[in-house]
Amino acid sequence: MALTVPSRPVCLASVGDVVPERIRWAVETLAVEPGDRLLEIGGGPGVAASLVCEQLKRGRLLLIDRSATAIERTRRRNPEHVTSGRLALETVDAADFDPGEARFDKVFAVNVNLFWTTHATEEFARIRRALAHDAGLFLFYETPTPAGARQAAGRVAEALQANGFAKPQMRSRSATLIGFVSHPA
Numbered sequence: 001m002a003l004t005v006p007s008r009p010v011c012l013a014s015v016g017d018v019v020p021e022r023i024r025w026a027v028e029t030l031a032v033e034p035g036d037r038l039l040e041i042g043g044g045p046g047v048a049a050s051l052v053c054e055q056l057k058r059g060r061l062l063l064i065d066r067s068a069t070a071i072e073r074t075r076r077r078n079p080e081h082v083t084s085g086r087l088a089l090e091t092v093d094a095a096d097f098d099p100g101e102a103r104f105d106k107v108f109a110v111n112v113n114l115f116w117t118t119h120a121t122e123e124f125a126r127i128r129r130a131l132a133h134d135a136g137l138f139l140f141y142e143t144p145t146p147a148g149a150r151q152a153a154g155r156v157a158e159a160l161q162a163n164g165f166a167k168p169q170m171r172s173r174s175a176t177l178i179g180f181v182s183h184p185a
């Protein structure tokens, strides 16, 4: 059941090569290791993917997005990473994502509303299945107002714990830019 949310996270399109601060900070917080296996949910148009893939050697990033347009924009933005095999793309809703045998060390999402505007039960279940042992789930939000960030903090923490994740460690870059780091409880 969807919850009522008065103010939602900002979805600023990146302009040219300008990397929004929320994405730069999110990728810093991930502390990408060269061998990491990462999954990004709702990652179109691929700005975070560029920064992540630049840090990978043996590692890989699978980026999923339910929007075929967002996936295509990601492909166009990252041709070298797609060609090298570091970046794989899949058009799929997070609620339908099937990781198969794949396991990920870090799963992350930036400004993907579903984790604070819905209970996301199916999505969290699929993420849990996809996580390797000792893996982490990272969720980041930039909100229009500090009140929006406080509201997101409560709702996302509650949703994580209701869906089998540990109480998240909170990260904060500013009053409107927050992150959650958790793992299966």
Ligand SMILES: C[S@@+](CC[C@H](N)C(=O)[O-])C[C@H]1O[C@@H](n2cnc3c(N)ncnc32)[C@H](O)[C@@H]1O
Pocket: 010, 011, 012, 023, 041, 042, 043, 044, 045, 064, 065, 066, 067, 070, 092, 093, 094, 095, 109, 110, 111, 112, 113, 114
């Ligand atoms: C607000 S935009 C944020 C994009 C990017 N992460 C950023 O911070 O600029 C949300 C993205 O998540 C995708 N998305 C939303 N709900 C989704 C879902 N249930 N499954 C997969 N992708 C989803 C949208 O298509 C969109 O590309």
